[in-house]
Amino acid sequence: MEWTIEEALETYEVFKWRVAEDPAFRALAIANPEAAVKELSGLNLPDQVELRVQEGDTGELELSILVVSPMAEQVYKEAELLEAARRAVSATAVRP
Numbered sequence: 848m849e850w851t852i853e854e855a856l857e858t859y860e861v862f863k864w865r866v867a868e869d870p871a872f873r874a875l876a877i878a879n880p881e882a883a884v885k886e887l888s889g890l891n892l893p894d895q896v897e898l899r900v901q902e903g904d905t906g907e908l909e910l911s912i913l914v915v916s917p918m919a920e921q922v923y924k925e926a927e928l929l930e931a932a933r934r935a936v937s938a939t940a941v942r943p
Contacts, residue, residue, distance in 0.1 A: 850890060858888045866900075866908055876900045876908070 865872040865887065876883040880898040885891055892898060897913040 850893070854888065854890070858884060858890075861887050862910075873908075877902055880910075 862876070862884065865883075866876050867873075872883060872886075875886070877900050880900045881892050883900075884898060895915045897915070899911040899913065901909050901911075903909060
């Protein structure tokens with residue numbers, strides 16, 4: 848089964864809530880983010896996607912996603928991913 852934009856956005860929202868409210872899940876997200884995503888969604892991340900979760904000095908978590916393509920590697924920050932997802936959803940909504 849493949850991810851849809853809607854599933855990715857929903858999983859992201861649940862992920863944010865769980866890391867804020869559940870210390871055990873937060874520890875899992877930091878130690879093994881792929882396992883944390885699978886726990887929430889039941890889906891594995893695609894092979895070309897690597898999720899990184901780091902805790903800063905203030906306790907804030909930073910989520911980065913490494914997307915590996917045959918052409919290059921690029922790390923996307925959370926805000927960039929949300930903006931891309933919003934554009935994709937908007938583009939899908941306006942198609943005839």
